[in-house]
Amino acid sequence: MNFQYELEDRPPVKESLLYGLQWLAVTVPAVLIIGKLLGSMQGSVDLEILYIQKLFAVIGIVLLVQTIWGHRMPIVLGPATVLLIGILTSSSSSPDSIATSILLGGILLALLAISGLFAYLRRLFTPRVVAVILLLVAFTITPTIISLISSSVDGVSSAGHLAFALVFVLLMFTGQRLLTGLWKSTLILWAMIVGSLAYFLINPGWTAGASGSVFPFVSGFFSHYAHFVIEPGVLVAFMLCFLGLSINDLGSIQAVGSVLKVKDMPGRITRGITVTGLGNALAGFVGVIGPVNFSFSPGVIASTGCAARRTLIPTAAAMLVLAFLPRILFYLSFIPAVVIGCALLFIMCTQVAAGLMTAFGAMEEPAFDNALLLGLPLLTGIIVAFLPPDVLLSFPVSLRPILGNGFVMGVLVSLFLEHVIFRGK
Numbered sequence: 001m002n003f004q005y006e007l008e009d010r011p012p013v014k015e016s017l018l019y020g021l022q023w024l025a026v027t028v029p030a031v032l033i034i035g036k037l038l039g040s041m042q043g044s045v046d047l048e049i050l051y052i053q054k055l056f057a058v059i060g061i062v063l064l065v066q067t068i069w070g071h072r073m074p075i076v077l078g079p080a081t082v083l084l085i086g087i088l089t090s091s092s093s094s095p096d097s098i099a100t101s102i103l104l105g106g107i108l109l110a111l112l113a114i115s116g117l118f119a120y121l122r123r124l125f126t127p128r129v130v131a132v133i134l135l136l137v138a139f140t141i142t143p144t145i146i147s148l149i150s151s152s153v154d155g156v157s158s159a160g161h162l163a164f165a166l167v168f169v170l171l172m173f174t175g176q177r178l179l180t181g182l183w184k185s186t187l188i189l190w191a192m193i194v195g196s197l198a199y200f201l202i203n204p205g206w207t208a209g210a211s212g213s214v215f216p217f218v219s220g221f222f223s224h225y226a227h228f229v230i231e232p233g234v235l236v237a238f239m240l241c242f243l244g245l246s247i248n249d250l251g252s253i254q255a256v257g258s259v260l261k262v263k264d265m266p267g268r269i270t271r272g273i274t275v276t277g278l279g280n281a282l283a284g285f286v287g288v289i290g291p292v293n294f295s296f297s298p299g300v301i302a303s304t305g306c307a308a309r310r311t312l313i314p315t316a317a318a319m320l321v322l323a324f325l326p327r328i329l330f331y332l333s334f335i336p337a338v339v340i341g342c343a344l345l346f347i348m349c350t351q352v353a354a355g356l357m358t359a360f361g362a363m364e365e366p367a368f369d370n371a372l373l374l375g376l377p378l379l380t381g382i383i384v385a386f387l388p389p390d391v392l393l394s395f396p397v398s399l400r401p402i403l404g405n406g407f408v409m410g411v412l413v414s415l416f417l418e419h420v421i422f423r424g425k
Contacts, residue, residue: 020311030188032335035288035333052329053221058282059291064313066272070268085140102281130358141348196335221326253265369422381407
């Protein structure tokens, strides 16, 4: 594949800023979607915007370090969806225990990468286990998506929201079919803008719950840091979530490396996963969800025709600047819950597609027995994800973060089937 600018090229300042703006348009939507979803759980609009500020800062810092020292490749960075599942399923636990688990998980991931032990851990991740992990991320977040697209708020019925969601998602898939190039890469950004405007026109009485004027234009976010609290069940659940995160990170780095035909991939993988681990430790310290490298980066590189890693430096700088502008972030996050749910549903559809491609590639003879190794973990995860609250409350408190986490239970079943019951000679 030929590029206008290769990996180590230095485009002119004007073009670097333009490419950086394009990368920013790809990066911001995922940060806003997950940041607003988790920020809304903080209890007030002020704390929600503070959460988004911290998340923008963490993503900006880690993206800058990855570009300059880590894997040193043009890869989109954003919040880890697999950690989102861990946070949502552990919402009954203290926020400090969740943040501590993310911090310790990040440190452990960095230590595994630096020491070289991650290479041995990778043996657990057979193609079938990877396929299960990818699919479980999408399936076990379904209850959250249902809640976002079916809730009745501001006088709009659940039926009205579901009808809006159906039409909106079909239009997004139409855009996926018809658009090309950078328009296709930034589809989620335009969908969020158009979807919010359409929702406001259909429901003029809708309000985000606060006015942007209550926030200062420039403000820091150096407050509300997490305290060190360990809950064993939460910690074990997040360690398993970090297994999924590490596979996602590894796959993203390898995908871009293969497209760009980069040399010294082992060193880049080690540095990249180390920075991801340290970035998650930083995220846990400030009390937000941790970052991961995104797998759709090769599509962005192909659409822009630019593989120069330094064009991501302006993107990281813009993320850091936005972190200090709470009023701007408030208006950027002025997104109805149903639009967030639709965007999350679209993203999870791409996750399912990636999981199915991996599953098809992992099929061996006898195909039926191999397919069974996917079926039980997936159904286990789905069943646990949809368990009624009274059933979850019947579990022991210390084990609830594990037994009540569909993703964790699905991964455990997959690993047991793969490496114990169906272990090869």
